[in-house]
Amino acid sequence: MIKVLLTGSSGQLGHSLIKSKPANICLITPNRKELDLSNPKECFDKTLEIKPDWILNCAAYTAVDLAESNHELCFRINKDAPKYFAKALNIVGGNLIQISTDYVFNGTQNYPYQTDQIKNPINIYGKSKAEGEDEIQKEMKNPKNYYILRTSWLMGQKGGNFSSNIIELLSKKDKIDVVSDQFGSPTTTISLANVLWELISKDKFIKQYNLNKYPIYHWTDDGITSWYDLALEIYSISSKLGLIEKNKIIRPIKSSNYKTNARRPLFSVLDCNSTQKLLNIKRIPWQKSIHQMLLEKLKEKNLNI
Numbered sequence: 001m002i003k004v005l006l007t008g009s010s011g012q013l014g015h016s017l018i019k020s021k022p023a024n025i026c027l028i029t030p031n032r033k034e035l036d037l038s039n040p041k042e043c044f045d046k047t048l049e050i051k052p053d054w055i056l057n058c059a060a061y062t063a064v065d066l067a068e069s070n071h072e073l074c075f076r077i078n079k080d081a082p083k084y085f086a087k088a089l090n091i092v093g094g095n096l097i098q099i100s101t102d103y104v105f106n107g108t109q110n111y112p113y114q115t116d117q118i119k120n121p122i123n124i125y126g127k128s129k130a131e132g133e134d135e136i137q138k139e140m141k142n143p144k145n146y147y148i149l150r151t152s153w154l155m156g157q158k159g160g161n162f163s164s165n166i167i168e169l170l171s172k173k174d175k176i177d178v179v180s181d182q183f184g185s186p187t188t189t190i191s192l193a194n195v196l197w198e199l200i201s202k203d204k205f206i207k208q209y210n211l212n213k214y215p216i217y218h219w220t221d222d223g224i225t226s227w228y229d230l231a232l233e234i235y236s237i238s239s240k241l242g243l244i245e246k247n248k249i250i251r252p253i254k255s256s257n258y259k260t261n262a263r264r265p266l267f268s269v270l271d272c273n274s275t276q277k278l279l280n281i282k283r284i285p286w287q288k289s290i291h292q293m294l295l296e297k298l299k300e301k302n303l304n305i
C-alpha cells in the first residue's frame, strides 16, 4: 500500500480525490482541527509522525479577494505550510505534490504559459502560491521527490466554485452579468484528481527512467474560454439536467465594470504538453469535462452526498 497524506480533504479537489482513490492507496485525511496548515510546527510534526510516502497538498487559502486584506494568514497557509512539509519529508524520505495555480502569472501574454516561465503574480493569493512553490524548490533536497502541479479555473461537483455560483445565481435571478474579457482553461476536479493518481502510480517508472527533468507541471482541461462563455455552457448543461430553470439571461460585461478586491489575470492559459507527455494521457475538451462534473453533481444531489 502507498501511504498518502491528503490535506484539504474537505475542499472540492479533496472530495474528488477521495471518491477516485485507487485500491492500493492508504489515504490519511486529517481535517483542519487535526492538522492546521497555518501552524508550521504542526505541518512538520504531523509529517514526521505519519511518515507518508506522499503528501498531496491540496489545502490552501483560496479566498482570492479576502487574501488582499489577510496577507499574513494567506502566506502562512500557502507559503510556510509547504515549506515545513518539505523540511519534514527530507527527514522521512517521502514525496510531495503541491497544487499551484495559473494566478502565479500576470496574464499579459496571449499564448499559453510554459512551465518554466518567470512568475509575476498580480494579487496576494498568486504571490503566496508562487512563494510556496519557491520554498519547495529551495527546501526539497531530492528534486525527484516533488512535483508542483499548476491548474486553473477549478470546478468540482462539491463546494464553492464558479459553476456552483452561476447555478445558485441563476436559480435566484432572471438576469446575470458575467465578465467576458478574461480568458483561461476550465478544469474539473474529476480530471485533475485522475491526473494526480496517475502521477503517483507512474512515479516509480518516472524515477527509473529519469523522466522528471523539470518539477513543474500544468494540468487543465482542453480548450480556452471566457468566464462569460463558460457561464453560458454551465447554464445550457444544467438547465438540460434540470438543475436550473430555462429562460434566464446572461449578459457579457468588461472586467473594468466588475470591481473585485484582487486583480485577476486577463489571460491565464497553461501549456499542458509536458504533463501529457510524461503521463501519456490526453486532455478532454472542457465542455465535456464540465458536463461530466454536472452529471456527478446531479447524482450526488439525488443521493444526498
Ligand SMILES: NC(=O)c1ccc[n+]([C@@H]2O[C@H](COP(=O)([O-])OP(=O)(O)OC[C@H]3O[C@@H](n4cnc5c(N)ncnc54)[C@H](OP(=O)(O)O)[C@@H]3O)[C@@H](O)[C@H]2O)c1
Binding pocket: 007, 008, 009, 010, 011, 012, 013, 014, 031, 032, 035, 036, 037, 038, 057, 058, 059, 060, 061, 062, 077, 099, 100, 101, 102, 129, 151, 152, 153, 154, 155, 159, 160, 161
Ligand atoms: N479553485 C480554483 O479555481 C483553483 C485554481 C487553481 C489552483 N487551485 C488550487 O487547487 C488546490 C485545491 O483547491 P480547491 O478549490 O479544492 O480548494 P477549496 O475547495 O477552497 O478547499 C480548500 C481546502 O483547504 C483547507 N484549508 C484551508 N485552510 C486550512 C488550514 N489552515 N488548515 C487546514 N486546512 C485548511 C480547507 O479546509 P476547511 O474545509 O476546514 O476550510 C479545504 O479543505 C489549492 O491548492 C488551490 O490553491 C484552485
